[in-house]
Amino acid sequence: xxxxxxxxxxxxxxxxxxxxLDTELSKIPPHLLGEDFPLFAxxxxxxxxTHDLVIAYKxxxxxxxxxxxxxxxxxEMTVHYIRQNYPEILIIADAKRGDIGNxxxxxxxxxxxxxxxxxxxxxxxxxxxxxxxxxxxEGKWVILLALTSNPGADDFQMLPTGIQERLFExxxxxxxxxxxxxxxxxxxxxxxxxxLVKVRALVPDHFLxxxxxxxxxxxxxxxxxxxxxxxxxxxxxxxxxxxxADQSPRFAExxxxxxxxxxxxxxxxxxxxxxx
Amino acid sequence: xxxxxxxxxxxxxxxxxxxxLDTELSKIPPHLLGEDFPLFAxxxxxxxxTHDLVIAYKxxxxxxxxxxxxxxxxxEMTVHYIRQNYPEILIIADAKRGDIGNxxxxxxxxxxxxxxxxxxxxxxxxxxxxxxxxxxxEGKWVILLALTSNPGADDFQMLPTGIQERLFExxxxxxxxxxxxxxxxxxxxxxxxxxLVKVRALVPDHFLxxxxxxxxxxxxxxxxxxxxxxxxxxxxxxxxxxxxADQSPRFAExxxxxxxxxxxxxxxxxxxxxxx
Numbered sequence: 001x002x003x004x005x006x007x008x009x010x011x012x013x014x015x016x017x018x019x020x021l022d023t024e025l026s027k028i029p030p031h032l033l034g035e036d037f038p039l040f041a042x043x044x045x046x047x048x049x050t051h052d053l054v055i056a057y058k059x060x061x062x063x064x065x066x067x068x069x070x071x072x073x074x075x076e077m078t079v080h081y082i083r084q085n086y087p088e089i090l091i092i093a094d095a096k097r098g099d100i101g102n103x104x105x106x107x108x109x110x111x112x113x114x115x116x117x118x119x120x121x122x123x124x125x126x127x128x129x130x131x132x133x134x135x136x137x138e139g140k141w142v143i144l145l146a147l148t149s150n151p152g153a154d155d156f157q158m159l160p161t162g163i164q165e166r167l168f169e170x171x172x173x174x175x176x177x178x179x180x181x182x183x184x185x186x187x188x189x190x191x192x193x194x195x196l197v198k199v200r201a202l203v204p205d206h207f208l209x210x211x212x213x214x215x216x217x218x219x220x221x222x223x224x225x226x227x228x229x230x231x232x233x234x235x236x237x238x239x240x241x242x243x244x245a246d247q248s249p250r251f252a253e254x255x256x257x258x259x260x261x262x263x264x265x266x267x268x269x270x271x272x273x274x275x276x
Numbered sequence: 277x278x279x280x281x282x283x284x285x286x287x288x289x290x291x292x293x294x295x296x297l298d299t300e301l302s303k304i305p306p307h308l309l310g311e312d313f314p315l316f317a318x319x320x321x322x323x324x325x326t327h328d329l330v331i332a333y334k335x336x337x338x339x340x341x342x343x344x345x346x347x348x349x350x351x352e353m354t355v356h357y358i359r360q361n362y363p364e365i366l367i368i369a370d371a372k373r374g375d376i377g378n379x380x381x382x383x384x385x386x387x388x389x390x391x392x393x394x395x396x397x398x399x400x401x402x403x404x405x406x407x408x409x410x411x412x413x414e415g416k417w418v419i420l421l422a423l424t425s426n427p428g429a430d431d432f433q434m435l436p437t438g439i440q441e442r443l444f445e446x447x448x449x450x451x452x453x454x455x456x457x458x459x460x461x462x463x464x465x466x467x468x469x470x471x472l473v474k475v476r477a478l479v480p481d482h483f484l485x486x487x488x489x490x491x492x493x494x495x496x497x498x499x500x501x502x503x504x505x506x507x508x509x510x511x512x513x514x515x516x517x518x519x520x521a522d523q524s525p526r527f528a529e530x531x532x533x534x535x536x537x538x539x540x541x542x543x544x545x546x547x548x549x550x551x552x
Contacts, residue, residue, distance in 0.1 A: 099370075126426060161437055
């Protein structure tokens with residue numbers, strides 16, 4: 001998928017919502033626990049209930065790996081289900097991988113070939129040769145961690161690395177030598193909306209994946225005010241606020257209502273910016 | 277396992293070798309490809325042939341994940357096999373994970389509880405709350421990326437973050453507020469042996485995991501000269517040079533010979549430093 005195709009989808013569906021599939025046995029409705037594949041059963045219901053309100057799903061690998069092999073299997077089942085039933089939806093493997101060249105190539109093979117994900121989140125600490133192996137797949141994306149939404153982001157990402165430059169700004173600058181707005185996006189935490197001004201000064205054209213709206217405290221209107229560009233340029237994630245709004249057999253319906261509220265707010269933003 | 281226990285094992289076995297289980301279908305002997313679990317069959321043979329020459333095994337997750345669910349299953353089988361047959365050997369999950377608090381907690385659960393690994397490699401970019409969730413497990417270790425052996429390490433790890441301080445030095449300094457020499461080690465690339473002086477100035481007591489001896493070009497004697505401390509303080513990894521020395525049905529025997537050469541060099545170093 002190119003950036004233009006993604007923008008067309010945003011205009012067609014009037015949303016830039018990503019639902020994060022941080023699916024946990026301890027949080028899904030109890031009636032699903034008897035299923036053979038409870039994480040997948042939950043995800044399938046959530047996906048069927050929300051697919052027309054989102055442009056992306058973002059399964060977070062940690063929540064599957066912690067169940068071992070059956071968890072990994074349900075991650076795969078989820079990816080295949082989305083790919084087969086809703087081929088237009090971006091699948092982001094939230095894996096935050098980062099390793100040297102031949103290992104990074106294996107991770108790229110994992111997510112782009114063994115599975116059919118469209119994008120994978122990558123950590124920048126190991127530099128160019130840990131990122132470039134992900135960039136050679138047509139239509140696939142690296143989403144590079146730039147400025148994250150957690151308190152620990154201050155430990156290193158905010159360190160000065162030059163006059164008027166912090167580490168996350170070095171990551172944004174340097175990585176533009178590796179990828180383009182058609183194969184690279186950046187993670188920017190929504191709890192730092194004012195920082196989006198600095199981010200947009202460095203990467204005006206790239207899509208940004210914004211986690212942290214909802215449970216993590218970010219404000220959608222702030223994010224849009226500072227982060228939107230002329231192709232929207234935003235994918236805003238919400239996980240827990242949508243997934244776990246209800247614990248009854250009606251959970252998917254309630255999740256849809258929550259996603260619908262966010263989608264309507266996004267539609268209003270797109271209208272106000274004359275993007276739809 | 278505590279640092280003292282690890283040092284006792286080093287003295288008992290006269291080695292500080294870690295064999296990296298970067299096991300690939302395209303590189304293992306062809307006669308194993310007909311097995312139901314070829315990666316595991318290869319690993320089991322390598323492990324049985326080398327267990328008395330090593331203190332650690334380091335399966336690299338990328339090489340298992342790229343096969344999808346069957347790959348993850350063979351990673352688990354490998355960990356269980358080591359744990360059951362050679363309980364004294366440190367199992368390092370080379371996963372380079374790094375994510376915010378609740379996700380990091382899931383990764384810790386994955387490697388320390390669902391599986392029974394002793395250590396996991398962690399990327400520092402997201403800061404304290406991405407590392408601390410791994411530190412609450414008795415006898416378990418975080419191995420934090422500090423200075424890696426790949427060319428891309430120059431992109432960010434070597435950036436100045438203060439007067440006479442580079443990013444990898446900030447990682448070493450800051451992270452000592454989070455862990456101790458009994459639950460934290462650091463990855464330091466062996467291709468940068470001279471940098472070990474700077475590392476040891478900041479973390480004199482911690483164990484260091486040194487990848488990159490062998491195929492990646494590091495020199496064992498340099499590493500020992502600059503990196504050894506009074507409990508040895510080193511775990512030196514070799515992967516391809518041992519695993520893939522031979523493609524015949526004798527592969528495990530040849531791998532043992534290669535591992536034995538490294539172990540003997542390590543024994544000589546331990547003797548020369550009066551550690552055994």
